[in-house]
Amino acid sequence: MITVNNLKKQYKEAVVLDVESLQIPKGECFGLVGNNGAGKTTLFRIMLDLVRPTQGEVTIEGYQVNQTEEWKKFTGAYLDEHMLLSYLTPDEYFQTLRKIYGMSEADLEVHLEKFTELFNDEIRGKKKYIRDLSKGNLKKVGIAAALLGKPEVVFLDEPFENLDPSSQIRLKKLILKEKEESRITFLISSHDLNHVTEICDRIVLLEKGKIIRDLHEKSEMMRELEAYFMG
Amino acid sequence: MFFELIRLQFLKSLRSTSFAKSLLTNIFLGFIILLLLGYVFGAGLLLNRVIGQLAEGQDSLEVLNSYLIFFFLTEFLYRYFIQSLPVVDLESLLHLPIGKRKIMHMLLIRTFISPINIIALLLFLPFGLEVVATRFGDMAFLGWLGSLVLTSWILHWFMLWFKQRFEDSTVGLLIVMGVLVLGGGSSYMGWFNLGELTKPMFDLAITSPIPLILLFLAFLGSYWLCYRYHLENAYLEDLSPEGETRISGQSIGFFSRFGLSGEMANIEWKLIVRHKKSRTYLMLSAFFLLYGMVFYTQPAYMENERLSFILIFVGVFITGIFMIQYGQLFLSWNSGNFDFYLQKKDGVEQLVRGKYLLFISISVICFLASIPYVYFGWKILLTHAVTFLFNVGILIHVIIYLALWKPKPMDLNKGAMFNYEGVGAAQWLMVIPMMIMPYVFYLPFALLINEYAGLAALGIFGLLGILFYKKLSAINVRRVYENKYEISSSFRQEL
Numbered sequence: 001m002i003t004v005n006n007l008k009k010q011y012k013e014a015v016v017l018d019v020e021s022l023q024i025p026k027g028e029c030f031g032l033v034g035n036n037g038a039g040k041t042t043l044f045r046i047m048l049d050l051v052r053p054t055q056g057e058v059t060i061e062g063y064q065v066n067q068t069e070e071w072k073k074f075t076g077a078y079l080d081e082h083m084l085l086s087y088l089t090p091d092e093y094f095q096t097l098r099k100i101y102g103m104s105e106a107d108l109e110v111h112l113e114k115f116t117e118l119f120n121d122e123i124r125g126k127k128k129y130i131r132d133l134s135k136g137n138l139k140k141v142g143i144a145a146a147l148l149g150k151p152e153v154v155f156l157d158e159p160f161e162n163l164d165p166s167s168q169i170r171l172k173k174l175i176l177k178e179k180e181e182s183r184i185t186f187l188i189s190s191h192d193l194n195h196v197t198e199i200c201d202r203i204v205l206l207e208k209g210k211i212i213r214d215l216h217e218k219s220e221m222m223r224e225l226e227a228y229f230m231g
Numbered sequence: 232m233f234f235e236l237i238r239l240q241f242l243k244s245l246r247s248t249s250f251a252k253s254l255l256t257n258i259f260l261g262f263i264i265l266l267l268l269g270y271v272f273g274a275g276l277l278l279n280r281v282i283g284q285l286a287e288g289q290d291s292l293e294v295l296n297s298y299l300i301f302f303f304l305t306e307f308l309y310r311y312f313i314q315s316l317p318v319v320d321l322e323s324l325l326h327l328p329i330g331k332r333k334i335m336h337m338l339l340i341r342t343f344i345s346p347i348n349i350i351a352l353l354l355f356l357p358f359g360l361e362v363v364a365t366r367f368g369d370m371a372f373l374g375w376l377g378s379l380v381l382t383s384w385i386l387h388w389f390m391l392w393f394k395q396r397f398e399d400s401t402v403g404l405l406i407v408m409g410v411l412v413l414g415g416g417s418s419y420m421g422w423f424n425l426g427e428l429t430k431p432m433f434d435l436a437i438t439s440p441i442p443l444i445l446l447f448l449a450f451l452g453s454y455w456l457c458y459r460y461h462l463e464n465a466y467l468e469d470l471s472p473e474g475e476t477r478i479s480g481q482s483i484g485f486f487s488r489f490g491l492s493g494e495m496a497n498i499e500w501k502l503i504v505r506h507k508k509s510r511t512y513l514m515l516s517a518f519f520l521l522y523g524m525v526f527y528t529q530p531a532y533m534e535n536e537r538l539s540f541i542l543i544f545v546g547v548f549i550t551g552i553f554m555i556q557y558g559q560l561f562l563s564w565n566s567g568n569f570d571f572y573l574q575k576k577d578g579v580e581q582l583v584r585g586k587y588l589l590f591i592s593i594s595v596i597c598f599l600a601s602i603p604y605v606y607f608g609w610k611i612l613l614t615h616a617v618t619f620l621f622n623v624g625i626l627i628h629v630i631i632y633l634a635l636w637k638p639k640p641m642d643l644n645k646g647a648m649f650n651y652e653g654v655g656a657a658q659w660l661m662v663i664p665m666m667i668m669p670y671v672f673y674l675p676f677a678l679l680i681n682e683y684a685g686l687a688a689l690g691i692f693g694l695l696g697i698l699f700y701k702k703l704s705a706i707n708v709r710r711v712y713e714n715k716y717e718i719s720s721s722f723r724q725e726l
Contacts, residue, residue, distance in 0.1 A: 050573055052716040072576035082570035082723060085498060087505045087643075099494045100575055129505070 001026040001185055002047070002153065007056035009042055009209070017042050017209040019056075024187070026152070029179055031200030032189040033225065038206040040189040041079065044155050047187075048077055060153060076151035078142035078159075086131035090123045090141050093130060094148070101149030108148075114177075115144045118170045135162040143171065147178065153185045160192045168195065175199055193229070197221045259659070260651065264346050268353060275354040279361050292362050296433040297426040302354075303382055304410060310347065310390040311407050335462050339454070342391060343384075351383035352376075363437060371437045378436040381446040388453035392460050486588065491577075495585025496592070502564060506643035509557070509564065516553040516593070520600055523549055527607040540670070540677075542611070543689070546618030547626065547669050550598045554590040554627055559661055561586065561634035562711070563641050563653035566722040573719055580708045583631075587704055591623050617690040621669060624696025628703045629668060633661045635710050640722045 004022040008015065017039040024030050032040050045051040047058050049065040057064055060071040077083065085093055098108045112124065122137055123144075130141055139162055146154050159175075160168050176199055178184050190196040196203060203221055205213035205228060213228065215221045274281075282291040355376055364372035397403025413425070436442040483500060486493035503509040526545045548555070557564075565572065565582065572578035598619040605612040634657065641653030672692050677685025696703060711718070 048574060050570060050716075050719055069576045072574065072578075075574075077574055079570070082568055083574060085502075085568050085571055087502050088498070092501070096494060096498060100491065100578075100581075 001028075001061060002187075003059050004047070005057050005059075007043075007046065007058065008054045009039075009046060009051070010054040015209055017046070017053075019043065019209075019211055022204070022211065024185060026185055027179070027183040028202060029175070029186045029188070029200045031196040031203040032187065032206065033191070033193065033196060033203060034206035035229075037208075039209040040206055041157055042209075043206070044077075044079060044157055044187065044189065048075070048079075048155060050079075071153075074150070074152040075155070076146035076148065076153070077155035078139075078146040079155065079157040081138060081142075084130055084138070084142055084145070087129055089127065089129055090133075091125065093141065093145065097145055097148050103149065111148055112144065114174065115140070118167060118174060119144075120167070136164060136167065139163060140167070147184075150182070151184060153187070155187045157189050158191065159188060160190055160195050168192075172199055193222065193225050197225065268346055268349070271350055272353040272357075275357040278354070278358045292366075292437075293430075293434075295358065297430040299379070299433050300425055300429040302351075303386065304413075306351070306383060306386055307390070307410055308407065310386055311394065313347065314342075314345075314387070314390050314394065331462060335458060339388075339391070339458060339461065343387065345387075348384060348387055351380050355379050367437050370440075374438075374440055374443045375433070375436045377443045378433065378446050381443070381450050385446065385450050385453045388450070388457040392453070392457040395460060395464065485592075489588055491581045492584035492588055495581045496588040497585075499564075499585055499589050502643075503557075508641075508643045508645060512557050513553070516556060516597070519552040520549060520597060522552075523601065523604050523607075523611070527604060527611060540674075542614050543618060543669050543673055544666065546611075546614040547622060547665075549601050549604075550594055550615055550619040551622035551626060552597065553593045554622065554630055555665060558586075558590060558627070558630045559634050559658050560638075560641070560653045561631050562638040562718060562722075564643065566638070566640035566653070567643070569719050569722045573715060579711050579715065583708050583711060584704065586631075587627065590627055594619060594623050594627075613686060617686045617693065618669065620690045620693030620697070621672070622693070624693035624700075625672075626665065626668060628696070628707060629664060630661065631707045632710065633657055633664065635707065635714065638718055638721070640724060 002022075002024040004019050006021070007017060007019040009017040032043065034040050042051060046053045047060075047065065049058075052066070057066075059065065060075060063071040065071060085096065088096065094108060094112065098105070103111075112119075115123075118140055123133075123140060130138065133141065139159065143156065143159055146156065159171060163171060172195060175186060175188075179186060179199075186200075188196060188200065197218070201216070201218070203213075203215045203225065204211055205215070205225070213224060215224055278295070279291055282294050286294045359372050359376040363375050393403070393406075397406065432442055482497045486496045486500075489496065503513055523545060526541065562569065572582045575581075598615060601615050602612065604615065636657040637655055639653045639655050645652065669689060672689050673685040675685075676688040
């Protein structure tokens with residue numbers, strides 16, 4: 001599904017990312033953890049062709065990301081506010097996306113139904129621009145947008161950050177359900193070890209741009225990670 | 232503490248990324264300001280002689296005193312448009328244990344250090360020395376000049392209060408309009424002569440210190456008013472300038488015929504209507520439609536049978552003002568959400584095409600709106616039609632091509648006046664090809680055959696450009712794709 005080969009990102013002398021090889025099979029929930037500056041966001045940005053790699057390549061479903069745009073049809077992502085049109089209201093934003101993805105009104109309604117609980121009546125039907133929403137609500141809009149248009153791969157950067165505890169639990173349920181029903185491949189970076197070990201089948205630990213652990217065993221994950229982060 | 236705050240302010244302006252990046256712009260601006268102040272001072276030196284010429288036989292001091300009120304009315308107007316509010320810096324200081332009063336005093340006093348505040352001094356100092364001091368002595372000179380400068384400074388504080396109080400509201404605009412009507416209209420229409428009514432005050436300033444003292448008290452009072460108001464409103468919720476609940480700008484149905492790029496044009500339209508800076512640009516475009524009045528009423532350009540060269544320029548400007556103004560910051564408008572377009576399939580292409588669609592539509596509207604100029608002769612209409620074709624056929628591609636040279640991020644919620652965010656060397660240099668381009672097509676034919684051949688050439692090349700629209704716009708789309716990494720990483724930086 002997703003392969004990363006010999007990927008390197010260098011700013012002048014400093015190597016910020018150096019991933020020799022990484023395969024993510026379809027339907028996997030892939031967790032990415034690491035301390036600040038480990039290169040999580042850079043890795044996601046390169047995988048989404050937002051940042052140019054110094055060397056190496058990323059392919060999604062066989063499409064090399066910096067050669068074609070085909071993969072964008074089935075890839076959703078929410079990394080930060082730059083991915084929102086913050087001067088629209090959430091409703092207008094979803095409508096815009098609906099047109100971009102060529103969905104019908106009914107499709108959109110079905111999709112947004114799934115978020116009713118997460119939105120908690122604070123997003124839809126409100127006369128408020130996205131830029132005026134709170135950070136948590138902003139994130140909810142972004143996540144709903146990333147999952148729109150029947151994607152097969154979804155990138156989420158710190159999805160639990162800024163969410164209140166009940167929203168965090170709802171989001172977790174939502175991701176698990178989507179994974180179950182639609183076989184979406186999730187790539188999630190997070191600082192919250194509890195959440196990420198709970199939903200992810202596999203966790204990769206980055207340190208200074210390098211993969212230093214690749215954990216598949218659910219029972220082992222928490223212990224290994226705690227051992228690492230406790231230092 | 233106070234000096235620490237000033238040092239922080241200094242560091243802030245020194246270290247802001249936009250300062251370092253647009254050093255050229257800043258130097259240029261500084262130069263322009265010096266130049267303008269120089270002109271003001273020059274005008275001050277010549278003031279006595281100019282008045283002597285204009286109002287022969289009358290006492291120049293009497294004349295000046297009776298017209299001073301109009302100077303201050305003008306000052307009121309330009310202060311309204313130029314003067315910026317200090318509150319933007321407040322956010323990062325409010326939570327610290329520094330007293331709000333201290334911060335406010337500092338912010339207000341900082342706004343006082345501005346070239347605008349020495350205009351009155353520069354303009355009237357030479358006149359005062361030349362006329363008032365020689366005729367009435369030094370004390371009179373001090374009283375007179377002091378009153379003028381103080382009046383100007385009162386306007387400074389008053390305007391800070393006024394703008395904060397009525398920012399972006401119709402009331403404020405109405406008051407400004409009212410001042411305009413009162414100032415210009417009343418004397419012109421002969422209702423009452425404002426100048427004569429206020430003259431005694433300035434006359435009195437020469438002979439007695441009372442006006443100076445009164446004005447000084449008013450000066451302190453206006454500072455106090457401004458200070459109190461700002462202090463009472465020093466809360467974050469009051470600082471956000473726009474009403475949160477008002478949703479403006481609806482979709483324009485017409486665009487939906489153009490598929491996805493039409494949708495992008497729609498979004499772009501909302502972007503324009505919902506941000507302060509872009510709104511100002513839009514209003515300026517509407518305003519520049521009147522530009523023709525300046526030229527077409529001048530006999531010098533209109534009387535002779537030949538078509539003046541300058542009219543081509545006017546035509547280009549009137550029908551293309553929006554694409555020239557708004558288009559020069561082409562992608563910077565989307566600097567806050569460029570990743571959105573990058574992440575969608577063909578998103579960037581649709582964005583660029585949507586902008587094309589919007590520019591062309593607005594150009595059509597400008598052309599249609601300019602049709603009444605036919606009153607000044609059908610040649611004007613012809614020129615407008617031809618320059619319109621040229622604008623949408625060729626100039627649009629040139630502007631966008633040039634604007635794609637290292638676009639910079641900018642904050643759309645700041646005002647447009649004297650805001651040079653997003654402006655780099657490209658935007659300055661862009662003016663040259665824009666001025667020259669139409670003439671490159673026009674002049675050879677106009678000089679070799681006649682001006683109508685020149686117009687025809689302009690129109691035909693414009694039409695050719697429209698025919699090859701797909702090919703030409705593809706060049707710009709490709710240019711965005713080639714530079715997308717650089718553009719998106721520069722947009723992701725903090726301002």
